[in-house]
Amino acid sequence: MIVLYDLAGADGRRFSPHCWRTRMALAHKGLKYTTVPVRFTEISTIADEKQKAVPVIEDGGRIVGDSWAIANFLEETRPDRSLFGGASGHALTLFAQSWITDVLHRGVVELVLLDIHDQLDERDKAYFRASRERRFGRTLEDVQAGRETRVPDFRKSLQPLRQVLSVEQWFGGNSPLYVDYLVFGALQWPRVASRFPLLAEDDPIANWFARCLDLFGGLGRQAVPSR
Amino acid sequence: MIVLYDLAGADGRRFSPHCWRTRMALAHKGLKYTTVPVRFTEISTIADEKQKAVPVIEDGGRIVGDSWAIANFLEETRPDRSLFGGASGHALTLFAQSWITDVLHRGVVELVLLDIHDQLDERDKAYFRASRERRFGRTLEDVQAGRETRVPDFRKSLQPLRQVLSVEQWFGGNSPLYVDYLVFGALQWPRVASRFPLLAEDDPIANWFARCLDLFGGLGRQAVPSR
Numbered sequence: 001m002i003v004l005y006d007l008a009g010a011d012g013r014r015f016s017p018h019c020w021r022t023r024m025a026l027a028h029k030g031l032k033y034t035t036v037p038v039r040f041t042e043i044s045t046i047a048d049e050k051q052k053a054v055p056v057i058e059d060g061g062r063i064v065g066d067s068w069a070i071a072n073f074l075e076e077t078r079p080d081r082s083l084f085g086g087a088s089g090h091a092l093t094l095f096a097q098s099w100i101t102d103v104l105h106r107g108v109v110e111l112v113l114l115d116i117h118d119q120l121d122e123r124d125k126a127y128f129r130a131s132r133e134r135r136f137g138r139t140l141e142d143v144q145a146g147r148e149t150r151v152p153d154f155r156k157s158l159q160p161l162r163q164v165l166s167v168e169q170w171f172g173g174n175s176p177l178y179v180d181y182l183v184f185g186a187l188q189w190p191r192v193a194s195r196f197p198l199l200a201e202d203d204p205i206a207n208w209f210a211r212c213l214d215l216f217g218g219l220g221r222q223a224v225p226s227r
Numbered sequence: 228m229i230v231l232y233d234l235a236g237a238d239g240r241r242f243s244p245h246c247w248r249t250r251m252a253l254a255h256k257g258l259k260y261t262t263v264p265v266r267f268t269e270i271s272t273i274a275d276e277k278q279k280a281v282p283v284i285e286d287g288g289r290i291v292g293d294s295w296a297i298a299n300f301l302e303e304t305r306p307d308r309s310l311f312g313g314a315s316g317h318a319l320t321l322f323a324q325s326w327i328t329d330v331l332h333r334g335v336v337e338l339v340l341l342d343i344h345d346q347l348d349e350r351d352k353a354y355f356r357a358s359r360e361r362r363f364g365r366t367l368e369d370v371q372a373g374r375e376t377r378v379p380d381f382r383k384s385l386q387p388l389r390q391v392l393s394v395e396q397w398f399g400g401n402s403p404l405y406v407d408y409l410v411f412g413a414l415q416w417p418r419v420a421s422r423f424p425l426l427a428e429d430d431p432i433a434n435w436f437a438r439c440l441d442l443f444g445g446l447g448r449q450a451v452p453s454r
Contacts, residue, residue: 085312085313085315086313086315086316087400088312088319088399088400088406089313089316089319090395091395091397091398091399091406092316092319092320092322092398094390094394095323095388095390095398096319096322096323098386098387098390099387102386102387159329160322160325163321163322163325164321164322164325171319172319173315173317173318173319
């Protein structure tokens with residue numbers, strides 16, 4: 001059985017966008033897996049003790065880190081139920097991932113960075129605050145401040161997603177593919193770590209996200225049963 | 228034979244990014260076509276006199292406008308040599324198109340807007356200046372001013388493209404697809420209309436663009452033989 005090392009917050013909740021990509025990919029492939037919750041400050045102790053980030057998977061002794069490398073590894077070793085939808089899908093998914101990681105993640109984190117901190121395990125909080133405040137050049141509080149006035153611009157920045165959903169059921173077309181899990185991870189992250197509403201209720205992206213939460217027996221929905 | 232109404236500048240040069248999408252798509256499908264050069268101020272007189280923008284094609288009496296509608300029409304009526312690479316490719320191409328039109332086109336036009344104006348047919352210049360200055364809320368000169376200092380940020384904004392080309396030959400994967408022509412159109416536009424260098428010579432995007440110029444017997448390269 002595959003082991004997934006999965007970032008966890010204070011009460012064990014799984015909030016990492018990159019780890020959600022992998023969880024959904026494993027479920028998409030119909031693979032059996034177990035997860036090991038890890039904190040930021042424990043990452044150097046997992047698997048071969050050479051890992052710098054999660055997700056990491058162990059599969060029959062093979063250790064693979066980085067969500068994109070894991071997705072490619074799963075596609076190569078289990079070609080059934082493709083994650084990408086062929087060669088063009090693979091290239092286009094990489095393009096989408098670049099936008100999602102650069103633009104969408106950045107937009108999300110600027111709205112909920114302090115909330116992410118607040119739900120961390122106590123052992124992680126000092127590390128998280130120091131590393132993120134160095135990256136942003138501001139306090140966590142300053143980064144998150146004024147989000148109510150900034151959220152309309154964030155919603156506007158999602159127009160490329162909305163345009164696809166105006167004609168397609170999934171970002172993968174007729175059925176969900178890895179590109180859906182990329183966007184899902186980006187939005188599951190604030191859903192799990194924060195109560196700040198990032199999307200308007202009547203946004204087509206919110207409808208698509210609800211469908212994602214229902215996939216694989218409600219895998220995503222069960223992460224925080226109360227929301 | 229298909230007729231393509233194609234935007235033309237002063238000396239007949241074809242600079243429209245949207246029209247280049249369609250030219251490349253027609254060539255990709257191996258279809259015979261002829262082009263009719265039109266100026267902005269002539270668009271209302273073409274085909275059924277109901278068109279508001281180019282490209283427009285006529286195919287055996289059928290009139291289709293809008294580059295995305297044309298691409299879909301071609302794919303439906305000539306399914307061989309797919310432009311999208313399947314259902315997932317279609318959805319992902321639409322996502323890429325949204326980014327390309329919103330972000331890439333915007334970035335390009337802010338660097339070469341005055342140059343585009345200057346190569347227009349005299350009859351188009353007043354219309355172009357008035358409509359674009361209204362859209363930007365500034366003069367053409369002001370929009371283009373300071374481009375030497377702004378071009379590094381533009382180049383940085385192309386990182387999603389560069390990331391794909393670091394592992395893929397084409398945005399469509401193993402062979403060029405419509406998504407390649409979307410990016411091509413965005414860069415052929417300033418190549419034809421301006422002499423301002425948008426890309427560094429050692430940029431992988433420049434290498435990919437040169438390969439695009441060679442496609443279909445050098446269709447794109449021949450548009451401005453001197454460059």
